[in-house]
Amino acid sequence: MDIGTSQRVCGLLSRLLEYPGNEWRQQLPAAREMTAEIAEADAEAAGRIEAFLNAAESASDIAWQEQYVRTFDFGRATNLYLTYEQHGEERERGAVLLAWKRRYAEAGFILENGELSDYLPLVLEFAAAAPWPAAQEVLALSRSALQSIRLALAEAGSPYTGLFELLLQIAPEAPAELAAELPLTGGGVR
DSSP, rough: OOHHHHHHHHHHHHHHTTTOOOHHTTTTHHHHHHHHHHHOOOHHHHHHHHHHHHHHHHHHHHHHHHHHHHIIOOOGGEEEETTTHHTTOOOEEEEEEEEHHHHHHTTOOOOOOOOOOOBHHHHHHHHHSHHHHHHHHHHHHHHHHHHHHHHHHHHTTTTHHHHHHHHHHHSSSHHHHHHOOOTTTTTTTO
């Protein structure tokens, strides 16, 4: 997948992984249009997104919202805060979150919405807008958490599984020296 398509996918997935309220539901036609654009460059990626959109559109608003909350708000293994599974509310997590925030600032991305820096939709928003080398580093350092979430989603038969499979196609493996240098997922923080 080329860089432009990867960044478009990250931008779209950033929105699709947010809480599915009324505004989210109203954006699904625009998500379909963007998926059609992605299909021109990568039909397989677009297919995964289309399958997700089909599932979302076929479910009632309430059922989809309840599923989202059960999956991402109550599931420790599927929490969208990428450092939560490893650190929970531990003190060490603060240092890891600060490392995320510094990485964003180095790439010119300033957090303004008060969201924690490891929130996956925010990570993907960064990956969609940042210079690609910086985006790749953050995605690489997210890879372990993304794999863990994908496994838990697959075990549960979640329609979100395909989105995480797609993310893992985009997120490169983190070189050992990068993981040691910037412990975004806690690899170097003890």
